[in-house]
Amino acid sequence: MLPLLYSFRRCPYAMRARLALQYAGVELEIHEVQLRAKPPELLLLSPKGTVPVLLLPSGQVLEQSADIMFWALAQADPQGWRRPDLDAESLPWLALNDGPFKQLLDRYKYPDRHLQATQPQWRAEAEALMLVPLEGRLAQTAYLLGATPSWLDLALLPFVRQFAAVDAAWFEAAPYPALRAWLQAWLATALFEACMARPLHAAQSAGTN
Ligand SMILES: N[C@@H](CCC(=O)N[C@@H](CS)C(=O)NCC(=O)O)C(=O)O
Known part of the structure; x- marks a missing residue:
């Protein structure tokens, strides 16, 4: 089996x-x-x-x-994508993504179900929480944990992809060139295509x- x-x-x-x-x-x-x-x-x-x-x-x-x-x-x-030596750095990113960022992503994606704020407000919160730190990181290194890929790139990229797709024109023009390049490069891989x-x-x- x-x-x-x-x-x-x-x-x-x-x-x-x-x-x-x-x-x-x-x-x-x-x-x-x-x-x-x-x-x-x-x-x-x-x-x-x-x-x-x-x-x-x-x-x-x-x-x-x-x-x-x-x-x-x-x-x-x-x-060598697992990098357990970097867990102290990587696991907090995972927790941030799966917890508060995912929640804001859902609110940004479905603003009609979350009327406490407007869609641009949800987006701004998500940017401050996740996109700005991700851009800061990827402006320094090609991948989230350094010069080479790791599991953390795989773990976060489907969520960034979903965020980008909510308003693709906005994302294209947003001040996140390193994040955009990182996302586009992963989406173009045979690995992503196969998945x-x-x-x-x-x-x-x-x-x-
Ligand atoms: N913490 C879980 C979350 C998984 C999750 O929430 N998956 C969603 C789909 S994206 C789901 O199955 N939701 C149940 C449903 O929609 O009924 C994990 O990391 O696997």
């Missing part, structure tokens, strides 16, 4: 898991799920009901995207973003 990944193509958490699994060359089966109709076997394995979830042949279940990334890189890490390949028999998941 191969590891089985429950995934949703456009979910940024699932994307980061697929990127790491792909980079590590892990052979696996992918089940594309519909978030509105999650399969009962997924909910049995992981009652919290989010994707991605990875079921290992041993029966172990990994139900956090970062755990799936770290598991993948423990299987194979051909270019976004449409799963077979998953026409229902077709869509943009």
